[in-house]
Amino acid sequence: MTELQIPTLDGLAGRRCVVTGGAGFIGSSLTRLLLKSGAEVVVFDNLATGAIANLDCGGEVGREPEVVWGDVRDGERLVRVLREGDTVFHLACLGVRHSIHSPFENEDVNARGTMTVLAAARQAKAGRVVHVSSSEVYGTARSVPMTEDHPTDPHTIYGSSKLAGECYARSFYRCYGFQTVVVRPFNSYGPRSHFEGDSGEVLPRFVLRAVTGHPLVIFGDGEQTRDLTHVYDTATAIALAAVAKGVEGRTFNAGSGREISINELAELVRRVVGNADLPIEHVEPRPGDVLRLLADSSEAERALGFRPSVPAERGIADLVAGFRAIPLARAEQLASGMRVKNWE
Numbered sequence: 001m002t003e004l005q006i007p008t009l010d011g012l013a014g015r016r017c018v019v020t021g022g023a024g025f026i027g028s029s030l031t032r033l034l035l036k037s038g039a040e041v042v043v044f045d046n047l048a049t050g051a052i053a054n055l056d057c058g059g060e061v062g063r064e065p066e067v068v069w070g071d072v073r074d075g076e077r078l079v080r081v082l083r084e085g086d087t088v089f090h091l092a093c094l095g096v097r098h099s100i101h102s103p104f105e106n107e108d109v110n111a112r113g114t115m116t117v118l119a120a121a122r123q124a125k126a127g128r129v130v131h132v133s134s135s136e137v138y139g140t141a142r143s144v145p146m147t148e149d150h151p152t153d154p155h156t157i158y159g160s161s162k163l164a165g166e167c168y169a170r171s172f173y174r175c176y177g178f179q180t181v182v183v184r185p186f187n188s189y190g191p192r193s194h195f196e197g198d199s200g201e202v203l204p205r206f207v208l209r210a211v212t213g214h215p216l217v218i219f220g221d222g223e224q225t226r227d228l229t230h231v232y233d234t235a236t237a238i239a240l241a242a243v244a245k246g247v248e249g250r251t252f253n254a255g256s257g258r259e260i261s262i263n264e265l266a267e268l269v270r271r272v273v274g275n276a277d278l279p280i281e282h283v284e285p286r287p288g289d290v291l292r293l294l295a296d297s298s299e300a301e302r303a304l305g306f307r308p309s310v311p312a313e314r315g316i317a318d319l320v321a322g323f324r325a326i327p328l329a330r331a332e333q334l335a336s337g338m339r340v341k342n343w344e
């Protein structure tokens with residue numbers, strides 16, 4: 001199986017792009033896409049959950065980003081980094097499970113941090129801010145597939161703070177005419193996805209446990225569904241929002257359009273790993289868990305030209321290959337050190 005290729009996009013060559021949260025999971029794939037497409041990239045990150053190692057892009061795209069340590073709540077530092085005409089991708093955030101144990105800090109980074117990025121970008125006369133929001137703003141689907149008009153009813157402080165951030169982004173356009181576009185990715189997976197601590201996501205946790213022979217742990221009955229999107233598709237949608245014309249002030253879903261339950265996902269991982277008998281354990285549900293998500297991304301297709309291209313089976317096989325490349329003793333150490341309830 002050949003590795004999935006980092007996508008490229010026209011219209012980015014020579015642009016100066018600032019990626020907040022660029023050292024994180026999605027930000028590090030977006031950074032690679034931008035570099036490969038000829039952009040100059042500055043990553044602005046405080047490494048709260050990201051890692052410098054995620055930005056070791058040379059081998060893959062032949063170029064490295066500039067990395068600036070900074071906190072998105074520090075407007076003065078942002079203004080010093082941003083330049084007139086820059087394209088700003090705002091991804092820095094603290095995650096959904098973090099919001100359960102630390103709601104004030106989560107709100108501070110996700111909501112006030114977004115406001116600070118927007119104000120700094122406007123002050124620096126940046127060209128456009130692409131604000132990366134989340135499908136968590138919707139809460140559990142009332143009808144599927146979910147268009148951007150689906151009611152927003154977040155279950156968690158994370159979802160609420162992401163919704164506040166995207167409202168600020170739209171307000172900066174309506175109130176000041178400052179160019180903003182909001183993208184709402186659905187659950188993403190792929191290279192550099194988190195399995196550790198409160199950032200750990202279901203799929204990389206399943207895969208790490210499966211390749212080391214540990215039972216897969218499902219929170220609740222496993223009938224909750226997700227629209228799993230490969231991170232290369234997510235990064236493409238985010239980058240398209242920077243180059244598309246006539247989309248200022250708008251909001252776009254970015255999902256695969258395929259619904260999969262956590263039980264089905266566990267089956268798929270067992271199949272891809274080749275261990276059909278691996279036990280599956282059900283434990284109590286996670287507080288605030290969303291029960292159903294499925295994206296309708298047809299607006300993103302019409303206005304941005306977004307077409308997801310990585311089928312789940314292919315993306316998961318790639319993820320499994322990535323985890324199998326970790327020496328077994330190290331993978332075993334990581335799997336045994338995994339906190340099962342990673343929101344406490």
Ligand SMILES: NC(=O)c1ccc[n+]([C@@H]2O[C@H](COP(=O)([O-])OP(=O)(O)OC[C@H]3O[C@@H](n4cnc5c(N)ncnc54)[C@H](O)[C@@H]3O)[C@@H](O)[C@H]2O)c1
Nearest residue numbers: 021023024025026046047048049050071072092093134188
């Ligand atoms: N991963 C998903 O499935 C998913 C789904 C929907 C939306 N999103 C959104 O995509 C974006 C990126 O998510 P991710 O999964 O890559 O998360 P991540 O945790 O891997 O990345 C977030 C990055 O932000 C940085 N950061 C955190 N606090 C900061 C601060 N105060 N100042 C500067 N940098 C800070 C972290 O160090 C990290 O590098 C987020 O905005 C998230 O809401 C993610």
